[in-house]
Amino acid sequence: MLRNGASRLALRSIAAPTARPAASFHRTSPIQQWTTQFGSMASRRPQLPQTAQLKPIQAAIARRNITEKQRQAESKYAHEEIKPTPETVSSTSSTHPIFSEVATETPTKEVDMMAGVKHDVGTVKETFNLSAVPREAYYMGLAGTLPYLATSVSTVYLAWEINHANSGYGFLMSETTAIQLLHLLEPLQIGYGASILSFLGAVHWGLEWAGFGGYQGYKRYAIGVVAPAVAWSTLLMPLEGALITQFLGFVGLYYVDVRATYKGWTPNWYAVYRFILTFIVGASIVVTLIGRGELPGHVPSAVTRAEVFHDKGASEEKLSKDEEARAAKKKEAARSDDRGEDK
Template identity: 70%
Template sequence: MLRNGASRLALRSIRAPASRPSTGFRNTAPALQWATQFGSLASRRPVISQVAAMRPIQAAVMRRSAVTDAQKKAESRYSKEEIKPTPETVSATSSTHAMFSEVGVEEAPKKDADVLAGLNSDVATVKETFSLSEVPREAYYMGLAGTIPYLATSITTVFCAWEINHSTAGYGLLLSEKSATQLLHLIEPLQIGYGASILSFLGAIHWGLEWAGYGGYQGYKRYAIGVVAPAVAWSTIMMPIEAALITQFMGFVALYYVDIRATTMGWTPNWYRTYRFILTFIVGASIVLTLIGRGELPDHIPGSVDRAVVFKEGSEEKLSHDEEARAQKQKKKDAAATDDRDGEQKDDKSR
């Protein structure tokens, strides 16, 4: 009945006597008292001595005696201070603080996060790049004007492709399909030729810098830039239109990389790399725009190679047709002349 945990806990809370006297005998043997004392429940409980009970009091007294006079004066001063009520500072969150913050330290007010901070920074960078404040105004305006023909031919290519694709009964919005095709074939060599001229001109700038001695005289290294650029540029005029455009795009990008390296080494002014970035970006975008427009052309519009074959075959056919017409015309003339001579002979005989 007394083997559960509650009964044992209740028995432990009751302090048993040091010895259990026998009910039958008034005096118990010492050996029996010794065994009974150490075998009782009381012998198993920890007994706190009076010295141990006095240790907290002694520690408090020793700490009190170690307090200096300055600390005593400070405690006396603090005890006399009056705490002023400040109900205006009490709020629902005045007694709370962040988990990892310090109590009593005023935190800086949190500013609302600017969602568009990154976008505004990028826009400012783009504006600073395109402002070109260090570039001479003459070079800036003339360089931008030089990209207008290239950009115009690209826009015209896209317009002609749109007109050809949207022509109804042979007519588009402004031009007929035949007129748009002829205009497209006309501007193709213009764009390739003008791109070759620009690429050659950008390479020739390094010859001028070498002659002027800007950044020192570099010799063959800088002259080679002005030689390789036109060699690559003018070889594109013998390529098909798509291959020529892609080659010129790679040439402009490669020359831009060379110009950046030259600026880093001090061969060109510091503003030249930014200036070249603007020109390369416009020309590269124009080339991509042209390729997109040409990719939308219908299949029945021949390319440059196909047009050469068609022109050659058409010329031969037209030449043979002209020769046949000329031969037939000569036969008719000979037949007419023969008839005239026969008529004259008959007249003579009748006389």
């Protein structure tokens, strides 16, 4: 076989990586080889592809092993002409999102971070949608809660007037006037609350007579009987106890109305409608209790006033007896004077 300079150079370049000086060759034990290959920092360094480590002639020989399909693909990409598309170039076309995979398409629409909150708000609006409630019932029901709300706000204002009275006078009225108005509001609020509670129970009698959802008999009649019974009992209680009892009565009747709506005894909108009314009345009761809790100690409550009136009656009787005893003593003294003059 003939050899020339070029063939010797090619063979020398192929054999070059394997030729090492004998002095630099050190045999290592299997344990040291394991540590060097897998445990050292050298194994963690980025490595170049196997083709890139070869010399040009070695790479040319290794590339002869590629298939015909791969060679055609290389030829296609080598002769492919890249067309300019300036319309697709923008300030963000050469970047990719930080929180996404590399080489993925940039989202054309920004992610709405408030989407979950908006969905929850929409659910609440849909739940409490009152569009199905008849406008007449809705407006008249809200108007019916205004007297209860007015007495509640008035109680808080009068309590503030009494607490901030300076030398017997508050912002708009005297302390005595504020106390008298406060005592006047107490039976008004309790009486009106009892009327509302009785009315809500009577609604079920009307539904039973109309046969809405079928005739339920004693079950639905009982609702209309228990509600006014509870409302009537609050008229005999002290103020704070009456307010708390009416609050429990409104909440309990709301639960009954919700169950009746689910069973089909009432219209579908009645449960949400009752929630709005119960919330307003319940909030008014809570505000009234808070306002009365801020009253000073010298303002008598309902029970205390009864004791005061009782003591006042006893004192008046005692005072009349004292006056009669004094008059008797004066008459006796006048008679004794007359006897002395006669002598």
